[in-house]
């Protein structure tokens with residue numbers, strides 16, 4: 338048993354430290370399934386065979402920590418955070434009561450409070466969620482509960498038609514949340530954006546009036562700090578003015594962009610965020626904690642989160658416990674068991690300090706500027722939009738790098754380059770541009 342565990346840890350480390358030349362070893366699905374021999378059988382296998390299986394898993398998985406993995410809004414690896422991830426798995430506890438997770442209950446509280454202070458709130462509430470989609474769902478649910486507390490007992494029967502507002506370029510989790518919570522995707526009103534992809538506040542005002550004229554009751558505005566494709570930051574001050582005037586819950590989805598709050602140079606992008614009611618922030622994106630690490634932060638100090646979600650399970654949250662039961666924070670969650678997501682962030686933050694995190698954010702912005710300048714210098718880069726799917730196929734099959742593409746609005750396919758990993762250098766970006774030229778040379 339110990340032997341297998343040690344091997345697994347060793348292999349896990351090897352996956353990360355081995356100087357992989359390729360980002361991925363592409364195989365067609367049938368070939369890969371056969372190679373991996375996935376079938377589960379009656380009898381167990383010997384150690385040497387398990388080791389080979391672990392090697393194969395690592396070999397054919399995508400190396401998201403490779404400096405040339407630009408495909409997703411997460412990338413790279415922070416070894417302190419990784420140590421936190423190993424320890425979390427090894428300790429295997431659930432983040433719901435002080436009795437079963439004493440260290441992590443206190444730690445989560447500290448980390449959330451620190452994140453809130455960067456937002457500009459001296460107090461408030463929050464919880465780590467399994468991803469930004471879930472954090473956004475929490476925000477919508479708590480906002481609805483504040484506006485219509487009876488929803489918890491009586492459900493949607495007791496409510497009028499509700500309306501949600503978000504920009505045309507917000508993340509699709511807004512639609513999922515509206516569907517999941519019985520609000521309905523048709524009741525998500527999309528607000529126009531400008532050329533940079535930022536919500537146009539005047540259009541928000543007009544869209545709210547439009548929804549009202551249709552008999553809907555507005556309750557929730559979902560702004561974005563760092564949109565998924567263009568990285569746009571919605572203008573939070575004028576959006577907050579509208580929310581104040583209309584008495585609406587203002588949520589800021591800063592899953593991607595929240596980390597700019599570490600940077601003295603770039604935090605102006607989120608000016609006004611302290612006026613929001615809630616903020617989603619995914620440290621697993623720009624801060625490199627590793628998946629998953631997402632916080633929903635609330636300005637509320639009236640325990641809305643708990644009132645909205647609690648079910649008072651008597652076997653878990655007994656009120657006559659021998660310690661302060663306010664430390665049993667699990668009933669704020671919509672889950673029962675909840676993974677520990679604070680340790681990796683806490684350990685990394687301890688290791689590099691807020692200063693180190695600020696440097697990472699600034700570095701990512703420097704890389705972006707470099708890339709833009711380089712592209713402007715090169716002739717022929719407008720061709721990329723027309724040929725992106727072919728170039729993508731070639732780069733995957735050769736395993737040299739991974740870069741996502743998509744169309745947007747009236748624009749044809751273009752590459753979305755994510756440059757957050759601290760392992761990145763200008764050389765990697767030059768490589769990326771050269772590689773696009775090489776792979777698309779004959780197109």
Ligand SMILES: Cc1ncc(COP(=O)(O)O)c(C=O)c1O
Nearest residue numbers: 410468469470508565590592593
């Ligand atoms: C702006 C924004 N919000 C929310 C999400 C969803 O986050 P998650 O993938 O952690 O569910 C994303 C994901 O890319 C995002 O870009």
